[in-house]
Amino acid sequence: MDIETTRSGGLRQVLLNRPKALNALTHEMVRDLDAALHAWEDDDAVEAVLISGAGERGLCAGGDIRAIYHDIPRGGAATAAFWRDEYRLNAHIARYGKPYVALMDGLVMGGGVGVSAHGGVRVVTERTRLAMPETAIGLAPDVGGTYLLSRAPGEIGLHLALTGASIGAGDAIACGLADHFVLSADLSVFRQAIVERGVAEALETYARTAPEGTLEAQRAWIDVCYAAENVAQIVEHLLEIGDSVAKEAAEQIAGRSPTALKVTLAAVRRAGLLGSLEEVLDQEYRVSCRALRHPDLREGIRAQVIDKDRTPRWAVAASPEEVEAFFAPLGDGEPGLF
Incomplete structure (x- = not known):
């Protein structure tokens, strides 16, 4: 089973169980997770939900982009259906009526962010590396x-x-992503503490001060450079600012899909x-569906x-x-999300 659920007292645990694929999400996993959340939401015996990833490498590396690569030549309908259910799941997690605890240990990327960072209790560790790297495959950040x-x-x-840069625990918290x-090393006893004493007391016992991140100290050039009108000007400013990290950022951007960068800036x-997450998810769905028809998405997946x-x-x-066409309303054959 790619999704395993277990019961421990009032806690229901969800394990993303594709460790060889870094727990990348399939459509079936999305449907199974959403069904479980719906079943538990009105169950008085369920006090909290916890999600984690199998293996030692991370919670989830994103969606199954190999499946997207093979679906595009067939028209992309399966991918659009996957995104529709995935984005609705993201909204469900954000509005969940019980504590939803996400253990964001190790790699948390793309769709992994979607099933964790919208939760009510987002836990990072010293091993956390969080990223939204979609521009590297010709897509804009979604979920x-x-x-x-x-x-x-x-x-x-x-x-x-x-x-698409990855960040650690301190920056994830400072950015509002955790x-x-x-x-x-404390995650196992932290889980047991939730079972025995509840989420609040478990956090009181095991939550610590996160290591300091690096992004806040870089705000002086980040805020100036990224306020530019377009991507070309952003890159120009990053190269001119005279900071080695800014220069590295410019080089990273230069390797991304030019179209995905423009769409991402606008998105x-x-x-x-x-105003709401649902409105943004609707926008992301339009953008993602349009990306299916652009050659950069399949080419980016091929290369990476x-x-x-x-x-x-x-x-x-x-x-x-x-770029504007990416945001236009979809046709009758591609319904919105909400």
């Missing part, structure tokens, strides 16, 4: 990622969205103006995952009109 990143301090969220820090800024040559041949950057 509510643009909602979360648009609400990070200053322009940090846009920096993370465009570069809440509590627990040592990875994060628009998400900051939308299929052939692993890390040399994608990106299409020419989209024009302003083409």
Whole structure:
């Protein structure tokens, strides 16, 4: 089973169980998780839900992008259906009526952020590496990622969205992507404490001060550079600022899909103006469905995952009109989410 559920007193535990695939989410896993959450939501015997990942490498590396690669030549309908259910699951997690504890240990990327960072109790460890790396495969951040990143301090969220850079526990908490820090060695006893004493007392016992992050100290150049009007100007400012980390960010951006970068810039800024997570998820669904029809998505997956040559041949950057088309309402055959 790719999703395993267990009962310990009033706690229901969900294990993402595809360790060889870094617990990447399949459509069946999304449906099974959502069904379990619905079943437990009105069950008075259930006091809290906890989600974690099998193996030693992380909670979840995202969606099954190999499946997306093979689905695109068939028209992408299966991928659009997967995203529809996944994004609805993200909204369900955000509105869940009971404590939803996410153990964000190890790698937490893409869809892994979606099943954790919308939860009410988000726990990171010294092993946490969190990222939204979608621009590297020709996609914009999704699963509510643009909602979360648009609400990070200053322009940090846009920096993370465009570069796809990974962050540790301290920065995840400072950016509003996590809440509590627990040592990875304490996770087992932390779980047992939830069973015996409840979430609040378990956190009181085992939560510690997270190691200090690095992004806040970089705000001086991040906020200036990423306030630029377009991606080209952002890169220009990053190169001119005279900081080695800023130069590295410029180099990371230069390797991403030019179209995905433009769409991501617009998506994060628009998400900051939308009022609810559901509105942002609807926007992300439109953008993701349009990305299925753009050559960069399949090419990015090919270069990063299929052939692993890390040399994608990106299409020419989209024009302003083409970027705007990513956000246009979908047709009758592609219903919205909510």
